[in-house]
Amino acid sequence: AVTPMSADQLALFKSSWNTVKHNEVDILYAVFKANPDIQAKFPQFAGKDLDSIKDSADFAVHSGRIVGFFSEVIGLIGNPENRPALKTLIDGLASSHKARGIEKAQFEEFRASLVDYLSHHLDWNDTMKSTWDLALNNMFFYILHALEVAQ
Structure with missing residues (x-):
């Protein structure tokens, strides 16, 4: 179930995301480092040494896509008029990931x-954690x- 956020929570959520959202490469690196099974789901990165690909253009582009998706969703949250756009984004994410065999666990x-x-x-x-x-x-x-x- 979904629990509405207060205005203060929403503001903290968005402002805190804004402080890290430009660290796309570091965020994806942290995800892959902790979860090699997730890295293995990306054909362009599967089986490659994470440290050797971290500074590549492909890694930067893909990091930007993933973090950019979160930024887009976070930017839309909080305005009821944005619900159709949020649904479209999330449905697209789910459909594309399900087609590639990505499961709930990942x-x-x-x-x-x-x-x-x-x-x-x-x-x-x-407060930040909650x-x-x-x-x-x-x-x-x-x-x-x-x-x-x-x-």
Whole structure:
């Protein structure tokens, strides 16, 4: 189920994301480092040494796509008029990932690695943690539901 965020939580969520969203390469690196099974799902990165590809153009481009998706979703959250756009984005993500055999477990691993990254790069305290937990619970509720029903 989805729990609405307060205005303060929403503001903290968005402002804190804005402080890390330009660290695309570092975020994806952290996810891949913690989850080689996720890296293995990307044909252009599968079987390659993570440190040797981290500074490549391909890695930068793909990092930008992944983090950019989150930035787009986060930018739309909080305005009820944006719900159709959010649904379109999330349904597209679910459909494309299901077609590539990405399962719920990988999304959950991604989430855990993202939280770990954030906890080391934001002013992480109880308020920040609870805000991100709530926001990601809401986001992943929709993402995992869309993954479940995707064709």
